[in-house]
Amino acid sequence: MTMKVYLAGPEVFLSNAKEVLAHKSELARAAGFTPLAPGDLEIPRTDSKYERGIAISAIDEQLMLASDLIIANLTPFRGISADVGTSFELGFMCALGRQVYGYTNVAASYLERTSRDYYKGMINSDASGKLTGSDGLSIEDFDMADNLMLEGGIISRGGVFVRKAVPDGRVLTDLAGFKECLILAAEKYLR
Amino acid sequence: MTMKVYLAGPEVFLSNAKEVLAHKSELARAAGFTPLAPGDLEIPRTDSKYERGIAISAIDEQLMLASDLIIANLTPFRGISADVGTSFELGFMCALGRQVYGYTNVAASYLERTSRDYYKGMINSDASGKLTGSDGLSIEDFDMADNLMLEGGIISRGGVFVRKAVPDGRVLTDLAGFKECLILAAEKYLR
Numbered sequence: 001m002t003m004k005v006y007l008a009g010p011e012v013f014l015s016n017a018k019e020v021l022a023h024k025s026e027l028a029r030a031a032g033f034t035p036l037a038p039g040d041l042e043i044p045r046t047d048s049k050y051e052r053g054i055a056i057s058a059i060d061e062q063l064m065l066a067s068d069l070i071i072a073n074l075t076p077f078r079g080i081s082a083d084v085g086t087s088f089e090l091g092f093m094c095a096l097g098r099q100v101y102g103y104t105n106v107a108a109s110y111l112e113r114t115s116r117d118y119y120k121g122m123i124n125s126d127a128s129g130k131l132t133g134s135d136g137l138s139i140e141d142f143d144m145a146d147n148l149m150l151e152g153g154i155i156s157r158g159g160v161f162v163r164k165a166v167p168d169g170r171v172l173t174d175l176a177g178f179k180e181c182l183i184l185a186a187e188k189y190l191r
Numbered sequence: 192m193t194m195k196v197y198l199a200g201p202e203v204f205l206s207n208a209k210e211v212l213a214h215k216s217e218l219a220r221a222a223g224f225t226p227l228a229p230g231d232l233e234i235p236r237t238d239s240k241y242e243r244g245i246a247i248s249a250i251d252e253q254l255m256l257a258s259d260l261i262i263a264n265l266t267p268f269r270g271i272s273a274d275v276g277t278s279f280e281l282g283f284m285c286a287l288g289r290q291v292y293g294y295t296n297v298a299a300s301y302l303e304r305t306s307r308d309y310y311k312g313m314i315n316s317d318a319s320g321k322l323t324g325s326d327g328l329s330i331e332d333f334d335m336a337d338n339l340m341l342e343g344g345i346i347s348r349g350g351v352f353v354r355k356a357v358p359d360g361r362v363l364t365d366l367a368g369f370k371e372c373l374i375l376a377a378e379k380y381l382r
Contacts (some may be wrong), residue, residue, distance in 0.1 A: 013330075014327075015329070048334070049332060049334050050335065053334070053339040054347060056339055057340050061344070078271060078328075079270030079309075080270060081269070081270065081272075081275045084273050084275055084337060085278075085339065087278040088278045088279065088285075088340040088341055089282060090279055091278070091283035091286070092286040094252075094279075095283040095285075095286035096286045114269070118269055137204045137205065138204045138205075138208075139204075141240060142240045142241055143239070143241045144241065144244050147274065148276065149251060149280060150275060150276070150279055152245045152251075153279060153283075155245055156252075
């Protein structure tokens with residue numbers, strides 16, 4: 001009985017997505033899991049781009065339904081937060097009661113990134129310590145890597161959210177966090 | 192037998208979040224639904240910010256489990272994509288097989304926004320028409336409002352993703368799309 005792991009993350013957008021996902025799959029197999037990744041199933045022919053998008057979504061949902069575990073790459077993507085597709089998938093697997101792990105290749109907290117990268121330091125603190133950006137929007141301050149639903153979903157199910165810095169230029173490709181998730185999940189479920 | 196609707200969206204970060212959520216709740220009730228919104232339950236006292244974040248996540252999951260329907264505000268938040276917390280919640284409700292509706296107050300497609308707002312027009316197209324940004328990352332081109340998992344999750348369950356432009360300055364607060372979701376869901380489930 002092998003355990004299937006769904007490999008979620010924005011690497012699907014890399015120019016060498018296939019190679020990266022093949023590498024992640026290989027690492028997952030080496031750790032004792034059966035990997036399932038977006039792109040593993042053939043996409044049916046469709047009449048429009050829109051229908052193609054819907055078809056890919058259906059396939060990814062199918063792969064998740066077939067998986068016992070998700071390892072989600074929650075590294076910030078095109079902005080200060082995780083990829084929204086990956087966030088959707090993490091929520092999906094949480095609701096199914098599957099095992100959930102996540103990692104990010106950026107060590108700074110959501111508060112630090114939002115303050116520095118999005119508001120360029122222009123944030124305010126009121127008398128009670130509540131933080132807001134220059135646009136008046138409040139900023140989550142929970143010592144978390146991203147929105148609390150992501151970390152809460154993982155932690156409350158006994159999973160782990162690995163957060164570590166990686167060398168410059170490797171933010172979207174480094175696999176140290178991924179490997180750590182594999183090791184932790186294998187120790188817990190495969191021995 | 193009333194149908195409960197979970198009100199998901201980044202309005203929790205507005206300075207007048209309570210008022211806005213009270214207004215959305217009132218509109219939901221007027222449409223015949225029982226609204227459930229983040230903030231409806233009391234957050235237990237915790238010893239750290241981190242535990243407080245986990246506690247809020249647990250409450251929001253509880254509210255979703257109690258809901259028959261979600262209306263997710265998927266308007267871009269602090270960047271080019273929807274709020275990741277809301278995206279998580281949409282995925283969560285999709286996996287539970289609940290009814291799912293979404294809206295965005297920005298009419299431009301993900302491709303348009305990413306090209307214009309994130310890459311400032313610096314995108315490339317290869318011979319096959321595949322689009323990439325100046326950093327080499329591919330750009331989803333499915334005539335969708337955001338990542339395909341969001342729209343696919345909604346459409347494949349018979350929901351609707353309302354996409355409409357709103358007046359300047361009302362992007363995070365306008366409720367026309369929300370009202371449209373309420374009307375469509377009420378027509379389908381309450382008559």
